[in-house]
Every structure is written in C-alpha cells, then in structure tokens.
Amino acid sequence: MINKRVLLASRPSGWVSESNFRIEEAPLPQPGDGEVLVKNLWLSLDPYMRGRMSDAKSYVKGVELGEVMVGQTVGEVIESKNPQLKTGDKVLTQLGWQLYGVTREANKVEEKGAPLSYYLGVIGMPGMTAYFGLKEIGQPKSGETVVVSAASGAVGSVVGQLAKIWGCRAVGIAGGPQKCDYVKRELGFDACIDYKAGNLAAELKDACPKGVDVYFDNVGGETLDTLFRHMNLFSRIVVCGLISDYNTTEPYAIKNFRAVLVNRIRIRGMIVFDWKDRYAEALKALAGYVAEGKLKYRESVVEGLENAPKGLIALLKGQNFGKQLVKLA
DSSP: EEEEEEESSSSSSSSSGGGGGGEEEEEOOOOOOTOOEEEEEEOOOHHHHHHHTTOOOOSOOOTTTSSBBBEEEEEEEEEEOOTTTTOOOEEEEOSSBBBBBEESSOOOOOOOOOOGGGTTTTTTHHHHHHHIIIIIIIHHHHTTTEEETTTSSSTTHHHHHHHHHHOOOEEEEESSSSHHHHHHHHTTOOOEEEEGGGGHHHHHHHOTTOOOOEEEEESSSHHHHHHHTTTEEEEEEEEOOOOTTTOOSSSSOOOOOOHHHHHTHHHHOOOOOGGGGGGGHHHOOOOOHHHTOOSSOOOOEESSSGHHHHHHHHHTTOOOOOOOEEEEE
C-alpha cells in the first residue's frame, strides 16, 4: 500500500491558493515500539491552519516547507505495537493531511451514540473551544445577551446553542440569508444578522436592545470594531479567531478601542489547549447535550484528500456551511 500526503509547498502572501500545496506518494510508514499505524478516515479543516502556513511567531510552531500539513484526524488502527490499542480501534490523532500515519499519541474514541466525524467537531476541538471559551472567559449569566460571529460555523454554532441552554439571549452574525435562517430556525438563536447586507451596526442595536454582555469573536476586523460600540459596562470579549485578517497583507486597524476603557471591557484570547486537563468535562457535557437533542450540528464535507486544499480555501472564504471536513475513506 502507498501513502498519499499533502505538503506545504510555498507560503501564501494574501489568499491561500492550491499552488501552495503539493501532493505526493510515499511508502507506507511502519510503527515502532509503542506506536500504531492508523488509516485516516476523516480530516478536520480549521481556520487556524492559515496561521500555521505562515512563518510568523504564533502559539505553536508553524509548518515547515515540505512538511505534511497539520490537522486533526480520526481513523482506524490497522497495525499496533501499543499494548493499549488493538487493530480495529478508532482513534483521534494529529496525523495531518495524509491517508496513513504512525503515532504514539492516539486517543481511542467510541462509535456509540455519535458518528466518528463528530469527534472533529461538536464533541471535539471546536465544541470544546466553544464550551471553555464561553464558560470560562465569557462567563455568561442567565438573562444576559451573548453575540457570536461566524455563527453557522463549527465553533460559533455551538457557542450560541450553549448560550441558550445556559439561559441567555443568543444573537448570531453570519454571511448570507441562508446561513442566518439556519442559525435562527434550526439552531434556535434569538436573532441572526447578515453582515453581508451592510447594516451590522443598526441591526445589532435592534437585535440587542439591552446591549451586549458577551461577544465571542471568531472574525476580528471590522466586525469586532463595530461590536465595541455595543458592549455593556463590565462586558466580556472572547477572542477566538481573526479570520477576516488571515488572508490580508495589512491587518485591520481598530478605531473604537476607547470603548474598552469607558466600559471596562475584559478581553482575553482563547486557545483550547489551555484547558487540556479538563477535556473530559467538556466531552461529557457536549455529548450529553447532543444525546438530549439540545445541541444540533451541521457538516460541510469534501471528498478525497486531493480536494483538501479546495476545502480549506472555501472555509477561509466563508463558503462552508457548518464544520468543514474531508472524507478520506
């Protein structure tokens, strides 16, 4: 058998293109003592990958030229030299954009109650990001107003639903009437604003008559700047993503930062790794909400490893609907 891998061929300047990647075939890797050989079944595509393609300093090391693109995967053990895992076990790994990989760090997952792909989404890293970001940084109280951008996406959709479960008013921001309709009708948000319509400030005032207590930011840029004008006294902003700036050569310059001082806004960045010792808590809570029908979820799937670059580009342009995945098998 031959392994197929997607490598970083060049660093993008501005928007990512398919020419930034290179697909190659390689011999199947062989596991050593304590390792497993995994056949990847699903690959997660996430906005953070754009940052890993850059050589700028970040919270983790970027991808070197010629290396396999990073990414979380869920797959099946096909050979094991690890006494804790056996052939046929399904595992969550960080094997990246390839069909097969060898690793010592594989977490066994159960197929009961949820599809394997959910471990890359609603009960995986995006769901945990929403859970800890909202609960620990946003600290919403019953009756408060929570606004979340990229509301139809993997993280944003969970944030808004958790806000509703925890007794808050949930207002989403998404791109296009179809996504906004889904956020309101299917996910149960109280309101959703189409930022592409060009009336974000006015519609925020109507959707948030008591102002905004918590803003969960996935996009940064002009949207964050606009939210500053609507934040309440002692409100909280969770900075989870800055996708509007990821493909620009010049970052957006915030104009309304004075609101942080005037309203004593607390702002904190959100990286899910900071809560790695509590992942079991989030998994239990999120899986419970899914089983109870309180947490709904949608996936956007591209077929085949060779289409992973197209999938990432679509994600960065906001063309995905829900969690972006690549089905590998």
